[in-house]
Each structure stands twice: as structure tokens, then as C-alpha cells.
Amino acid sequence: MRDALVDAVRLRLAEAGAAPGATEVAAALRAQGHPYGSTEVVELVRRLRSEMVxxxxxxxxxxxxxxxxxxxxxxxxxxxxxxxxxxxxxxxxxxxxxxxxxxxxxxxxxxxxxxxxxxxxxxxxxxxxxxxxxxxxxxxxxxxxxxxxxxRARPFTLPELVRAGSLPESGALLLRAMVRARLSYVVSGGTGTGKTTLLAALLGLAGPAERLVVVEDSAELRPDHPHVVRLEGRSPNQEGAGHVGLRELVRQALRIRPDRLVIGEVRGAEVAEFLAALNTGHEGGCGTVHANAAADVPARLEALASSAGLDRAALHSQLASALDAVVHLVREADGRRRVAEVALLRRGEGGLVGTEPAARFLPGGEVRRGSGWERLVAMCGRAERWAAS
Incomplete structure (x- = not known):
């Protein structure tokens, strides 16, 4: 259908103050001298409505x-x-x-x-x-x-991610054990690797009696869980007032009794409050962060913490006791998203925190255990099914 005709009908409807219903559109078409049939009217109604609402x-x-x-x-x-x-x-x-x-x-x-x-x-x-x-x-x-x-109207579940090839069954058992053990972790990866998707699936594994408080700049996380409280940042109005940032929201979140504190994406000064919260008894906290590899996460958090006034020594001191693990995602050349690695955080010489590979998931489904595997098993509990596999 020609764009000029659509514009003419739209203008006539606007001048008449009429809604784009079938009767109104048909009248506007006739006024343009174009006697269209019912099929054309229905298509034009659909097009106009989609453009307006x-x-x-x-x-x-x-x-x-x-x-x-x-x-x-x-x-x-x-x-x-x-x-x-x-x-x-x-x-x-x-x-x-x-x-x-x-x-x-x-x-x-x-x-x-x-x-x-x-x-x-x-x-x-x-x-x-x-x-x-x-x-x-x-x-x-x-x-x-x-x-x-x-x-998505409904978040992915971990079994669905397994069927989609995002991680092997043994990897799903490992992540489930980490959630049950209330380890604190971040999901890392590049843009479009599925960090929010995986985090929502993992949050759905938290106990039904737990209260999840989710802080986001723009609300995207919709975990399948019976008790979720969502706080969303706000941009300033036209006068530059009314701005609400994540740093303030994290402070507020700590006052409303979270069992798990969740930050949809750690990308600024709020990292200071997040790490401080995880160091004051808020176990099981989690979030996402942009990073090219699991080993890059400490450096990435260090860069973010500088905007909050934390120096390198202070950041690594908090990081060492706040976060337990990093779950890293990648996107293959064919577009498929998958979990590539689980790494643990460990303080090294000089007090700086680095990562230690615990498990690598290869594209074919093979799982390779790293030097941190036994420590991860101990943190999660040896009674878990995956530990014996």
C-alpha cells in the first residue's frame, strides 16, 4: 500500500479527530477517491493502529x-x-x-x-x-x-538453557549448587551474551521463602520467583531534577530486608555499596558485569570502584571477602550464547584479588576441571550430585 495514501488517510483522521477504525478508514479512503475492498481496509487499519499505538x-x-x-x-x-x-x-x-x-x-x-x-x-x-x-x-x-x-514474557529456566545448548547438564547442576550454597557471584560477559537471561534463571532457583531485592537502572530482570522486590533508577526531568541513581537505590535496598541483593548490572559507583553489603552478612548476592573474560572481572570492578573514590587497596580488600565466584558467558561466531567458565576469586601476593579457574565448559559439552575445582566443591558441599560426577 502506497505510503502517500497512508499519510493522506492518517492526516484526514487526525483532522477529524477520529480513531483508525474500519468505518473511519473506509470513509477516508472514499474521500481520497480510492474505492478499496475490505481486505485493503483491514490492512490499512492494522498499519495505522500499529503506527499510532x-x-x-x-x-x-x-x-x-x-x-x-x-x-x-x-x-x-x-x-x-x-x-x-x-x-x-x-x-x-x-x-x-x-x-x-x-x-x-x-x-x-x-x-x-x-x-x-x-x-x-x-x-x-x-x-x-x-x-x-x-x-x-x-x-x-x-x-x-x-x-x-x-x-520475554516468561524467563528461561535452567533446563531450557541446557536444551538450548547454553551449558551442559553437569554445568546446570554446578550452578544450582552454587545458588543453594548461597555463594555470592557475578555473571560476566560481553554485550548480548545472555547475562541477564542466565541471572534470571539462577534467581528462580533461590528458595521460595527468600526475599529477592533487585536494583536496576532499567528494569529487565523478571525471575520466576514468588517474592521479588524491584527498584528502578530514574533519569532527571527536563529541569535536571529528580535523578535517582543505583548507588542510592542499593542503600535503600539494604533497608528493606533483602535475603539476596541483586544488581542487574554493576557499571558505576554503586559497586562500593554492593561490595560493602556482601561484606556485612548479605550472602548470596549477585549481579552482572561487562568483561571480556572471567580473569578481567577484578580489573573491571577496580575501574568502576575508582568512580566511587575507592583506591586499589580498598577495593581488593573488600572484593576478597565479598564475592566468591564469576560465571562467564561468551557468544560464538554463529551467534550461540553459552556459559564458558566458572572461576573463583582468590587473594594473591600483594593483597590483589585474581581469579582461579574452577570449571571450563567447552562447545561440545565437555567439562574441564580447573585448579579451583576442589575448593568450589568444598564451598558448595560434597553431598551435591554434581560433586560426584
């Missing part, structure tokens, strides 16, 4: 349960990820660059965020849980860029 041309992609990410680089350049890496979404396009900009601004408004020339980017959560990031020109060269991270 949905995600426009992106709706079919977001409705696909296999799609995890949708990226818009231009009117006719839309990409998606269905678990096998990025691929071009053929047949999906916008009328022009202004249509992309309008969609980005409407989605930002739906998320309660500002997106205009004075504030040309936004990072927000849509009402259905989808993560939105959008950047307007001239910061985005050429056209508005939209990135959507789709939120």
Missing part, C-alpha cells in the same frame, strides 16, 4: 518469540537477532527518516522519557518490558537509531 513496521518482529533484538539504522535498514547473530529484516521499512524519528519519540514518551533536540538520546524500559535505546541526529549520523531488546 504500537511499534509501527517493527510490530511483526517484536511479536516473533524468537527475536531478541531489533535494530533500526535507517528507513530501509532494519536488523534483527533471532539467536543466530544479526540478520537483515527484509521487507521491513519506514516511509522516511522522519517516520523513524517519530517512532523513537513516541516510544520514549510511552516509557516516560524525554527525547528531543535538547536531550537527543534515551535509555528506557517500555511498558511491556522491552528495553529501548534511541539516538537522534545529529548525534546519530544520518538518521535516528533505535535499539530494542525484547523482554
Amino acid at each position: 504500537g511499534a509501527g513496521p517493527l510490530d511483526p518482529l517484536l511479536a516473533d518469540p524468537a527475536v531478541t533484538d531489533v535494530l533500526v539504522n535507517g528507513p530501509d535498514e532494519v536488523w534483527m537477532d533471532r539467536g543466530g547473530g544479526l540478520e537483515r529484516a527484509t521487507g521491513v521499512r519506514f516511509a522516511d527518516r522522519q517516520a523513524v524519528r517519530r517512532l523513537a519519540q513516541r516510544l520514549a514518551t510511552a516509557a516516560g522519557r524525554r527525547l528531543d533536540d535538547a536531550r537527543p538520546w534515551t535509555d528506557a524500559r517500555l511498558p511491556d518490558g522491552t528495553r529501548l535505546h534511541a539516538v537522534l541526529p545529529p548525534v546519530a549520523v544520518g538518521c535516528t537509531h533505535i535499539s530494542l531488546r525484547v523482554s
